[in-house]
Each structure stands twice: as C-alpha cells, then as structure tokens.
Amino acid sequence: MKYLFILCFTVTGLVSCASRQGADAEVMVDKKTIGLLPTEKEPDLHEVTQFKGVQVTGVTVTRTGRMFANFPRWRENVPYSVVEIMPDGTHKLYPDEAWNTWTGEPQKNRFTCVQSVYAFKDSLFVLDPSSPELKGVIGKAMLYEFDLATNQLKRSWSFSDAVAPEKSYLNDIRIDEKSGQAFITDSGLGGIVVLDLKRGTSKRVLDKHPSTKAENVILTVEKKKFLLPDGKRPQIHSDGIALSPGGEKLYYHALTGYHLYRVSTDAIVKQKRNETDLVKSVENLGVTPAADGMIFDKKGNLYMADLERNAISYRTPGGDMKILIQDERIKWPDSFAIDPENNLIFTDSLIQDAAFGEQVDDLTFKIYKVALPL
Numbered sequence: 260m261k262y263l264f265i266l267c268f269t270v271t272g273l274v275s276c277a278s279r280q281g282a283d284a285e286v287m288v289d290k291k292t293i294g295l296l297p298t299e300k301e302p303d304l305h306e307v308t309q310f311k312g313v314q315v316t317g318v319t320v321t322r323t324g325r326m327f328a329n330f331p332r333w334r335e336n337v338p339y340s341v342v343e344i345m346p347d348g349t350h351k352l353y354p355d356e357a358w359n360t361w362t363g364e365p366q367k368n369r370f371t372c373v374q375s376v377y378a379f380k381d382s383l384f385v386l387d388p389s390s391p392e393l394k395g396v397i398g399k400a401m402l403y404e405f406d407l408a409t410n411q412l413k414r415s416w417s418f419s420d421a422v423a424p425e426k427s428y429l430n431d432i433r434i435d436e437k438s439g440q441a442f443i444t445d446s447g448l449g450g451i452v453v454l455d456l457k458r459g460t461s462k463r464v465l466d467k468h469p470s471t472k473a474e475n476v477i478l479t480v481e482k483k484k485f486l487l488p489d490g491k492r493p494q495i496h497s498d499g500i501a502l503s504p505g506g507e508k509l510y511y512h513a514l515t516g517y518h519l520y521r522v523s524t525d526a527i528v529k530q531k532r533n534e535t536d537l538v539k540s541v542e543n544l545g546v547t548p549a550a551d552g553m554i555f556d557k558k559g560n561l562y563m564a565d566l567e568r569n570a571i572s573y574r575t576p577g578g579d580m581k582i583l584i585q586d587e588r589i590k591w592p593d594s595f596a597i598d599p600e601n602n603l604i605f606t607d608s609l610i611q612d613a614a615f616g617e618q619v620d621d622l623t624f625k626i627y628k629v630a631l632p633l
Contacts, residue, residue: 301582301583301584301585302583302584302629302630302631303629303630304584304586304588304589304627304628304629305627305628305629306625306626306627307326307344307348307604307625307626307627307628308344308348308349308350308625308626309623309624309625309626310330310623310624310625311620311622311623311624312618312619312620312621312622312623313330313337313338313339313619313624314330314331314333314337314608314609314613314619314622314624315328315329315330315593315606315608315624315626316329316330316331316374316375316593316594316606316608317329317373317374317375317376317377317431317593317594317606318376318594318595318596318604318605318606318626319376319377319378319383319594319596320378320596320597320598320599320604321378321383321407322378322380322599323599324598324599324600325343325378325407326343326344326596326598326604327341327342327343327344327353327376327378327383328341328342328344328350328376328606328626329341329342329373329374329375329376329385330342330373331372331373331374332361332371332372332373332391332392333372333392333393333613334392334617334618334619335392337361338359339352339359340358340359340361340370340372340373341353341354341358341359341370341373341376341385344626353383353405353410354405354410354411354412355410357369358370361391364397364398365389365397365398365399368412370385370387371387371389371390371391371397371398371401372387372388372389372390372391373385373386373387374386374387374388374428374429374430374431375430375431375432375594377431377432377433377434378407378596379434379436380436381406381407381408382404382405382406382407382413383404383405383407384402384403384404384405384432384434384441385402385403385404385405386401386402386429386430386431386432386443387400387401387402387403387429388400388423388427388428388429388430388447389401389423390427390428390447393428395425395426396420396423396424396425396426396427399417399418399419399423400417400418400422400423400427400429401415401416401417401418402415402416402418402432402441402443402454403415414456416454416456416459416461418452418454418461419461421463422452422461422462422463423445423452424448426447426448427445427447427448427450428445428446428447428448429443429444429445429452430443430444430445430446430447430497430498430500431443431444431498431499431500431552431594432500433500433501433502433509434456434502435502435506435524436506437506438506438524438525438528439455439456439457440453440454440455440456440524440527440528441453441454441456442500442502442509442524442527443500444471444496444497444498444499444500444511445463445466445471445496445497446495446496446497446498446513446514447496448466448496449466449471449472449473449496449497449513450463450464450465450466450467450471450496450497451463451464451465451466451471451497451500451509451511451527452464453527453528462530464527464530464534464537465497465522465534465537465538465541468534468538468541470497470511470518470520470522470541470543471496471497471511471513471520472494472496472497472513473493473494473495473496473513473514473515473516474513474515474516474517474518475492476492476515476516476517476549477492478515478549478566478567479567480566480567480591480610480611481569481590481611481612483611485515485611492515493515494515495513495514495515496513496514497511497512497513498511498512498513498514498550498551499511499512499514499550499551499552499553499563499564500512500553501553501554501555501561502524502555503521503555503559504555504557504558504559506524507523507524507525508521508522508523508524509521509522509523509524509527510544510553510555510561512547512550512553512563514549514550514551514566515549516549517546517547517548517549518543518544518545518546518547519543519544519545519547519550519563519574520541520542520543520544521541521542521544522537522540522541522542523537523540526539526540544574544578545578547563547572547574547580548563548564548565548566548567548568548570548572548580549564549565549566549567550563550564550565550566550572551563551564551566551591551592551593551594552564552592552593552594552595552605552606553595554595554596554597554603556597556601556631558576559575559576560573560574560575560576560631560632561573561574562583562595562603562631564591564592564593564595564605565582565585565592566591566592568582568585569585569586569587569588569589569590570582570583570584570585570586570589570592571583571584571585571589571592571603571605571629583603583629583631583632584629588607588625588627589607589627590607590609590611590612591607591608591609591610591611592605592606592607593605593606593607593608593610594606597631598628601630601631601633602628602629602630602631603628603629603630603631604626604627604628605626605627605628605629606624606625606626607624607625607626607627608624609622609624
C-alpha cells in the first residue's frame, strides 16, 4: 500500500524474502524480463469516474453492480471517507453524512481513516485502520459491516492493541465464506490479521515471517526511484491479498517486493499458539511484478497491479505471468474489483505523486475499468 504511510511506518532491520543472502543484501531482479509473456490484443481502458483533490484508494462492486469507493484520511481536510458511485459517475456519501463527518477524534458510528471497502454477499465491509494522517492508531482499528438492503450498520468489530498495534496499518481484506474468517493484511508492521466473524475473536499470524515483510528493493515508478524524502528506500509490508476461487489458499504480496506467497487457509484457521505447521504451509510462488491490489477471477487468473510498468498483469493457473493492459494513463493501480459484466475495476491512487502531508488539490484521481478475457 502506500507511500503516505511509508513515511510514518518505515521499519528497519527487517528480514526479507527467502531469496536474500544476508540481512543487508539487495534482491536483484531484472525488471524487464520478470517472467511476463507476450500479450494478446489488449482491451480498451475506460474511465468510470474521477475525484479532483481527493485521493481514492479502495473500490468494490457488489454482485448487483453497486460500486463503492473510499478515501483514507492521509491529510487534513479530507471531505469524506466512503461514497457510493452512481451509474452516471456521480457519487453520494455512504451510508450518510454523519458517518463521514470527522471531528478530529474517533467517535462511535463515525469513520476515522478508511483504507478499503469490500462487498461480500449482501454486505459492504469497511476497513478502518484508525490512523489519521498516518500518525499511529488512535482508539481502535475497526471493521464495519453494512447491510446493503437497508444501508444500516449490521455488525462491527474492534481490534485490540495486540492485534492492531499502534504502528500497524490494516490494509486490505478478503472473506472466506466456508470458514467464516476475514483475512486482513497489515502493511504497517507486516503480518496477517484473522477475524472470526461469528465469534468476534481475532489474532495475528505470520507477523514475524519473511513472507509478510518488505524486501530490500527500490521500485521505479513513472521512471523515478520510489524513495522516502530522506532518500531511504521505503519498507511497505504485506499489502495485496486475494483468496483462491475455492477459498483453499490465501495469496499475499508485500508492496515493496517482487515475490508472491500463498498459505493454506485451513492452516491459518487451525493455528493457535505455535506457528510451526502454519509456516510449513507457506509457499513462495516466485518472482512477480511489484504489486499493490490483487484479485482472482472465476477462472483462477490472479490479477495484480504492475506498479513499475503502468500496467495490470496476471498470473495464470499454470503460473505464467502475462500483461492484461499497459497504458500510460495507469499511474498507480491500487485496489481491484470485478463487476457483474466481467470488467476489472481499479483505482488509480497516484501514490508516487501524493507524498505525506502535501496537498493534492491539483491532482485528479480516477477509477478505471477494463474488460477481462472471456
């Protein structure tokens, strides 16, 4: 996820992926030949809507076609946190104005700093890491569930300091219907948060494992090195997350990194205190492009942001990497959704142009769609 929170939550001395040789070794990857195959005819890129001066990160689409987007409170004067995008491209506050009113401190039934939205069955889940201006968790990180039929709050969960510590930043979410578990990446510290939606209990897993940590790399975005203002390389941990179509495997990827991992969801659910069996089920799937958002289609293709190529790439069920679309208008593909017409919907959050604390009044943030292969 995100350059803004890099500035606050850079972690040094991290263990990187298994391919590193020594704590200070740099992961060497040929970015021009990262395993991508020649592409078929590219689909067209279509703009869905845009937001002037308000940075969008998350987007989701319900099974009936309703679309929602969110805007983290990474700076002062963010006018709203969650909106519903109407068919004509306009938007309205969701669920209402009161929920989107910020008074400077967390309040009941008010959004603090929403990072992602996720439509699941007949509900909209809103993930709030509760870290306004990325200065650390205040109050409690929260997950809200809204009933899409009534647009009313259905359930909510708060995360303890042990599960979402001060320097955490809960990032993205996927839900496994079979087990009733929600899986959430923490890109602030690295790790995966697991929430039992029925019991309300939660835990952290793999938060000391190399697979959830940033790698020792420097990304190049829009032909510029992606660095902190002080010239140091950012460390953005477990970010993109996706469930396999059958729910058996959870896939995840650090943002500053080139390796994709997966782990058995069954092993995650059964894990209690000792992570020995869970760690055994972690698989390193090899080198991929540097990714942000990720999502599976019904065929088992895993789509992921390709930050360094102005592209969307995907991994086939056989493990081949291909480019879906490459276009200079794609600046920083962030979060993904698939609509009922089999279009990939994604936000373009311009992370590389929107540094922490800077105003974004002159920037225009867009949501795009592109047809997926039939």
